[in-house]
Amino acid sequence: MPELAEVEFYRKRWALPGTGAVIRKVHVHADRKVFRGTDAQALQRALTGRPLGPSQAAAKQMLFRTGDSGWLGIHLGMSGELFTAPATLNPGRHDHLVLFQEEHALVFRDPRMFGRVLFHDGPAAPDWWRRIAPPILSDAFTVAAVTAFLRRRRRSPLKAVLLQQERFPGVGNWMADEILWRAALPPARPAGALTATEVRRLWRECRQVCRQAMTAIAGKGDHLPADLNVGIPRSWLFLHRWRDGGRCPRTGKPLARATIGGRTTCWSPARQGRI
């Protein structure tokens, strides 16, 4: 599920109540797939007794500092979520990592286990974190960079290109559809077929969707919305795209659904056209 703004939402769910408080006990399901490539027992030893430090979200990843040298990385995959529970929590089957503090239990739950937990001990942030592409909302995300990337992937459908994390970090299935719908571009069109005007429109809507999603879903500053999606306006494709029979919020015409770029894709033929 979680894309850019949702990842930030979940980060805040841990960070707002948990930052600064000591982790007294760490529960891990060490043999679970979410710990692939990570020594879960070493992670458990390293976190116990350390305070949860500052954290950040980037693309679909999160990084929590623990103590002076610990870096806890979390990717939520398809079905992962973070939440807090009372410190008396008894971890369930899918609660692969739980950090118990005095007041709360910080829970990472992931039924499908496509998510991932990483741990790095050292003075500097881990390599995988530093390799994440610069944010869409940064100055590095330029029209020229998007143009060059679309050209490189010129035979791929736009939908598939927007899902490439190396250029569109944090964009997932629904954000890609939202961006293309706003830019009035059909998801199946080959990336190399866009005019300069269309590329600029795509670039602009990438930034708009990211900016608005961050506010609507993750909230501003220390504000955390009560739940995902409560702040999303009806004017977005997002709230109409999931079920068959949905209608385009701009044209009122029926939405179409098909597999494009290997993923379920929803678009408005009346607004975006066919190819």
Place this chain on the structure above:
DNA sequence: GTGCTTGTTGGCCA
């Protein structure tokens, strides 16, 4: 039972 699923990766092929 069937057929989906908001993500990523590795293998295959051109």
Place this chain on the structure above:
DNA sequence: GTGGCCAACAAGCA
């Protein structure tokens, strides 16, 4: 080496 496609991963839900 690069780009493009697809199956696999696992569990829950309709």
